[in-house]
Amino acid sequence: MFRSISTRISYIVAAVVVASTLATLVFTSTTLEEDMIASQGRTARNTIRMGMLYLQEGHQALSRYRKHAFSDRKQAIKDAMDIFISQIDGFYELYKSGQITEKEAKEAAYRLARNTRYFNNDYFFIYTDKLDSLAHPTRSLEGRNLSKVQDSNGYAFGPDMIRKAVREGGGYLQLVWPRLSETDSNPKIVYVKGYSKWHWIIGTGAYVDDIEASVERQKHDLVKEMRKGFSQIRLADTGRLFIFNNEKQVLVSPLGSGADFDKTINLNTGNTLIHDLKDVGKLGEWRLDYKVRRQDGEIVERQSYVRFFAPLGWYVASTVPMDEIYAPVEDLIMKQGAISFIILLMTIGVIYYVIRRVCLPIRSVSKVAYHVSKGDLREARKVFAMATDKGHLKRVVDSFETGREKRFDEVDYLVKSIHTMLQTLNSLVSQVQKSGDQVTGSALKLGTAINQLEAAVENQAAATQELGSSSREISATSQELARTMNESTSVAVSTGDLATQGVRDLSEMGRAMDAMRDASGGIFSKLSVINSKAANISSVVTSISKISEQINLLSLNAAIEAEKAGEFGQGFSVVAREIRKLADQTAMSTLDIEKIVAEMLSAVSAGVMEMDKFRKQVENGVNNVALLGDGISGVVNQVQTLTPRFESVNEGMQNQSEGAAQISKAMLQLSETSVQTKDALSEFVSITEQLANSVALLEEEVAVFQVEHD
Known part of the structure; x- marks a missing residue:
C-alpha cells in the first residue's frame, strides 16, 4: 500500500552528497588553481624584488664610484687651474715691477696657455670677459668671439661661462667637445675662472670618457654577477629570471633559453615578448600571460612577471610554464577525488541505516492517518496498538505515559500527536453527535x-x-x-x-x-x-x-x-x-x-x-x-x-x-x-x-x- 520513504530519502541524500562532492571538487580545483597562480605570482614578485634590491645596490655602488671619480677629477682640474693662475700672476708681477712691458707679460701668458698640457693631453685657454678668444691650443679659434658657439649637443655655453667666471668667481661646465686634433666629441668637465687684473676668463678642462668607460665595465661586471645569481634561482621546475634594457637587448638570458630569446614572439599579440614585457613594466603592472611556440613546434602557455628599474633603464622579469603551475593542482585533485569517493560510499551506507530507523515510526503513523482519513477510528486505534506492540512506537508511548519527554525529536512528537489525536478525535466526534440536536x-x-x-x-x-x-x-x-x-x-x-x-x-x-x-x-x-x-x-x-x-x-x-x-x-x-x-x-x-x-x-x-x-x-x-x-x-x-x-x-x-x-x-x-x-x-x-x-x-x-x- 505504501512506497518506502526511507528508500526515496536515501536516493535523494545520495544524489545530494554526490552533487556536493562534485561541486566541492570543481570549486576546489578552481580555487587551488587560482591559489597556485597567486602563490607562484607572489614567489615571482618576491624573487624579482630581491633582484631589484641587488640591482639597486649595484647602481648605488656605480653612482658612488661615478660621484667620487667626478669629484676627484673636478678637484684635479681646479688644482691645475690654481697652478696656472699662479704662473700668470708671476708674469703680472714682472709687469708691475717694470721688468717687462704689459704686452710682453700678456704674450708670455698666451704662450703658456698654448703650450701647457697635463693629464690626458688636457689644456688651458684664455678668453676676454666678452668671450673673445685670446689664446687656445687650436690657433684657428683665436680672434673669434665664442659667446654663441654650441657644443656637439647644441648647448650654447657662452652665457653660463661668463656668469660662472665673472659673477660667481669660478665654476664648472659640462660639455661634449672634441679632443685636440680629433673630430669625435667626448664628455668633458670645464672649469672657468675670471682674472680681473686683465679682464680675462681663464679656463681648462678634462675629458671624463674614461670614467664612463670604467662605469660601463662595472655594469658588465654587475651583469655577470646577476647572470651568476639568476642561474641559482628556479621558479616551479624550469622557470627562470632574466634582464633586458630599454633598447630591448637581453642582458641576462633565462637559463636554458636559446641565443634568439630576444626574438621570441608572443602569439597572443604578434609582438616580441620583450616588447610586450617592456610595455607592462612601463605601465607599472606586474603580470603578462602569453603563448609561445617551442622549437619542436608545440604551442605552450607561459606566465611572466616584470618590474622596471628606472635608474639603469633595466627590466627584471620571470618566465614560468603554466603547466608546471597547474601540475600540483591536478595531482591534488586526483587524490582528493579518490578520498571523496570512499567517503561517499561510507556516507550512503550510514545514511540508509539511519533513515530506515527514523522512517519506520513514520510508516506506522502514516497507516494510522490513512484509517483516520477514512473515518474508521476503531481500525486506526488497532493499527497504532499493533505498531506499539512491535516496538516501533513503544518507547514513545511509554515515555509519554510516564511524562519523560526531554529527549523527543520531531518523529517522537509526531507519534505523540497521532496518539493524542486518536483519543481526542474519538471523544470529540461522540460529543458532536450529542450536541447537534x-x-x-x-x-x-x-x-x-x-x-x-x-x-x-x-x-x-x-x-x-x-x-x-x-x-x-x-x-x-x-x-x-x-x-x-x-x-x-x-x-x-x-x-x-x-x-x-x-x-x-x-x-x-x-x-x-x-x-x-x-x-x-x-x-x-x-x-x-x-x-x-x-x-x-x-x-x-x-x-x-x-x-x-x-x-x-x-x-x-x-x-x-x-x-x-x-x-x-x-x-x-x-x-x-x-x-x-x-x-x-x-x-x-x-x-x-x-x-x-x-x-x-x-x-x-x-x-x-x-x-x-x-x-x-x-x-x-x-x-x-x-x-x-x-x-x-x-x-x-x-x-x-x-x-x-x-x-x-x-x-x-x-x-x-x-x-x-x-x-x-x-x-x-x-x-x-x-x-x-x-x-x-x-x-x-x-x-x-x-x-x-x-x-x-x-x-x-x-x-x-x-x-x-x-
Whole structure:
C-alpha cells in the first residue's frame, strides 16, 4: 500500500552528497588553481624584488664610484687651474715691477696657455670677459668671439661661462667637445675662472670618457654577477629570471633559453615578448600571460612577471610554464577525488541505516492517518496498538505515559500527536453527535427573536434619518452665517486699516500745511522788506531830481559868466552847455525811475495784501486738517474696538458651525449604523438558517465515524 520513504530519502541524500562532492571538487580545483597562480605570482614578485634590491645596490655602488671619480677629477682640474693662475700672476708681477712691458707679460701668458698640457693631453685657454678668444691650443679659434658657439649637443655655453667666471668667481661646465686634433666629441668637465687684473676668463678642462668607460665595465661586471645569481634561482621546475634594457637587448638570458630569446614572439599579440614585457613594466603592472611556440613546434602557455628599474633603464622579469603551475593542482585533485569517493560510499551506507530507523515510526503513523482519513477510528486505534506492540512506537508511548519527554525529536512528537489525536478525535466526534440536536433547537428559537428585533431596528432607522436631515439643515445654516461673519470681520479690519492710513495721510497734510504757512510768512516778510526798500529808492530818486535842478542852475550861471568873459569863457560855456544837457537827461531818467518805483510799490503792496490773505487761509486750513484728523482718529478707535467683537462673534459662529457639523455627522453615522444593524440582523437570520443546515449536515458527516463509546 505504501512506497518506502526511507528508500526515496536515501536516493535523494545520495544524489545530494554526490552533487556536493562534485561541486566541492570543481570549486576546489578552481580555487587551488587560482591559489597556485597567486602563490607562484607572489614567489615571482618576491624573487624579482630581491633582484631589484641587488640591482639597486649595484647602481648605488656605480653612482658612488661615478660621484667620487667626478669629484676627484673636478678637484684635479681646479688644482691645475690654481697652478696656472699662479704662473700668470708671476708674469703680472714682472709687469708691475717694470721688468717687462704689459704686452710682453700678456704674450708670455698666451704662450703658456698654448703650450701647457697635463693629464690626458688636457689644456688651458684664455678668453676676454666678452668671450673673445685670446689664446687656445687650436690657433684657428683665436680672434673669434665664442659667446654663441654650441657644443656637439647644441648647448650654447657662452652665457653660463661668463656668469660662472665673472659673477660667481669660478665654476664648472659640462660639455661634449672634441679632443685636440680629433673630430669625435667626448664628455668633458670645464672649469672657468675670471682674472680681473686683465679682464680675462681663464679656463681648462678634462675629458671624463674614461670614467664612463670604467662605469660601463662595472655594469658588465654587475651583469655577470646577476647572470651568476639568476642561474641559482628556479621558479616551479624550469622557470627562470632574466634582464633586458630599454633598447630591448637581453642582458641576462633565462637559463636554458636559446641565443634568439630576444626574438621570441608572443602569439597572443604578434609582438616580441620583450616588447610586450617592456610595455607592462612601463605601465607599472606586474603580470603578462602569453603563448609561445617551442622549437619542436608545440604551442605552450607561459606566465611572466616584470618590474622596471628606472635608474639603469633595466627590466627584471620571470618566465614560468603554466603547466608546471597547474601540475600540483591536478595531482591534488586526483587524490582528493579518490578520498571523496570512499567517503561517499561510507556516507550512503550510514545514511540508509539511519533513515530506515527514523522512517519506520513514520510508516506506522502514516497507516494510522490513512484509517483516520477514512473515518474508521476503531481500525486506526488497532493499527497504532499493533505498531506499539512491535516496538516501533513503544518507547514513545511509554515515555509519554510516564511524562519523560526531554529527549523527543520531531518523529517522537509526531507519534505523540497521532496518539493524542486518536483519543481526542474519538471523544470529540461522540460529543458532536450529542450536541447537534441541541444546536438545531436553539437555532429555531434564535430565528424568531431576530425577526422581532429586525422590525424595531427599521423603525429606529426611519426616525434617525429624519433627525439627520434636520441636523444637516442646521449645519448648512451655521456654515453660511459663519462665512458672513468672516466677511464682516474682513471688512471691519480693512475699514480700520483704511482709517489708520487716512490719519497718517492727514498728519502728512498737516505737516505740509504748517510748512506752507511758514513759507507764506517768510514771503510776506520779504515782500515787506522789498516795499521799504522801494520807498528808500523813491527818496533817493527825489534827491537825484533836486541835484539835477541844482546842476541845471549852476550850468546856467556858468553860461552867463562865460558870456561875460567873452572869448576867454567860450570853452567854459561849452562845458556849461554839456553839463546842462546832462542835467536835463538826468532829470528825465529820474522821472522814469520814479514812475517805475511807483509801479513797483503798487505791485509789492498788492502782493503783501494777497500774501497776508493767503497766510490766513493756510492757517485756517491747518486748523481744519487738525480737527479732521481728530475725527478720523476717533473713527479708527471705534473701528479697532469693533474688530475684536466681530472676531469673538465669528469664533462663536465657527464653533456653532463645527458643532452642528459634528451633530450632522453623528446622525449620519447613527443612521448608517441602524441600516447596518438591520442588514446584520438579516444576515444573522441567514446565518441562523445556514447554521441549522450545517448542523444537519454535520450530523450526517459525523454519523460516518465509527467510534468506541465509553
